[in-house]
Amino acid sequence: MHCKPRRICPSKSNILSSMRVLASVVRPISQFSSKPRIFSLSFFTLESAVSNEILTILDTVHPIEDQLETLVPFLSPDVVTSVLQExxxxxxxxxxxxxxxxxxxFRSWVSHNLMTDKLCGANGIDLAWKSLEDLKNSGFPIVPQAFVVLIQxxxxxxMPEKAVESFGRMEEFGCRPNTFTYNSIxxxxxxxxxxxxxxxxxxxxxxSDCRPNRATFGMLINASCEAGNTHDALQLFDEMAQRDWVRLMKLLSFWIRSGGRASFLDRMDIAV
Structure with missing residues (x-):
């Protein structure tokens, strides 16, 4: 049975709990002040304190998920990035x-790219698979972003073959691909x-009833044109036109550079 993240409700008990957590993460800093004031702390100082608290959890607690939930009100994309860096x-x-x-x-391109780079390091990918196995065995949900960074x-x-293999194993881990995952592969x-x-x-x-987006069509139309496969490019263009993205995609230069650009541009003029 999968464990769902607990929803944070603005009840009195949760507010009090949040204040206790806030006090715990800023206490190491406030002890150096003769008159500590929690709310006078700079945003940077609070982020640093929360990051340190999370790093302590990662070092000392297993599993980490339940303990991390108590810090959700104080997290931000910058905190996530800071923790991954440290x-x-x-x-x-x-x-x-x-x-x-x-x-x-909590998502950002900075943390996404940082995690990808970390996995490219020594034994990074092997350690990632071990974490995925642990999560699967523990019943914790695995998000598609986990496989996107693996693929990348x-x-x-x-190792593109391994990227394809990891995409094929998503179902094994109870993870359904989203548009981002499909675009990555x-x-x-x-x-x-x-x-x-x-x-x-x-x-x-x-x-799979997963909707393609501009990036999906852009990659496939570009590749089809470069391969001289105008038929598939036009078919993809027609499918894209049904989603009202014609005017934006018309600006992409690879359409003009395509081998069959005359018929392709004719089709564009008709559609627009």
Missing amino acids: NQNVGVGFRFFIWAMRRKQ AYAKSA IYVLVEKGVLLLALAVYNQMLK
Whole structure:
């Protein structure tokens, strides 16, 4: 049975609990002041105190998830990034990243790219898989972002086959791909020059009722044009046109540079 993150409700008990947590994270700092004032602390100081508290949890508590929930009111994308930068245990850091990515307000490209780089380090990917196994066995939910950084780490490490393999294992971990995940694996396949496989993943995306976005169509149309496959490019264009993105995508220069640009531009003029 999966454990769902506890919803933070503005009840009196939760407010009191939050204040106690705030006091606990700022106490090490306030002890150096003769007249400590919690609310006079700078935002930077509070973020630093919360980051240190999280790092202590990562070092001393297992599992980390329940204890981290008490700090949710004080977290921000900057705190998540700071923790990932300071933490030296990639496996535990990856587990913290997965926990943080459950909430949209804690996501950022900075922490995403940082986690990807961490996985590219020595034994980083192996430690990530171990954390995924632990989470699966413990019943904690695994978010798609976990596999996105894995896919991108494999790609940066010149192991596209492993990236595809990790995408195929998502179901094993009870994780359903989202648009971001599909786009990540499509990008890997397009860069590898295997357009047919990229189109197959796109078809799987549609069958899974996962909506493609501008990035999806942009990658596939660009790759189709560069491969001289105007038929598939036009078909993708028609599908994209149904989603009202024609005018924006019309600005992309690869349409003009495509091998069959005359017929392609004719189709664009008709659609627009």
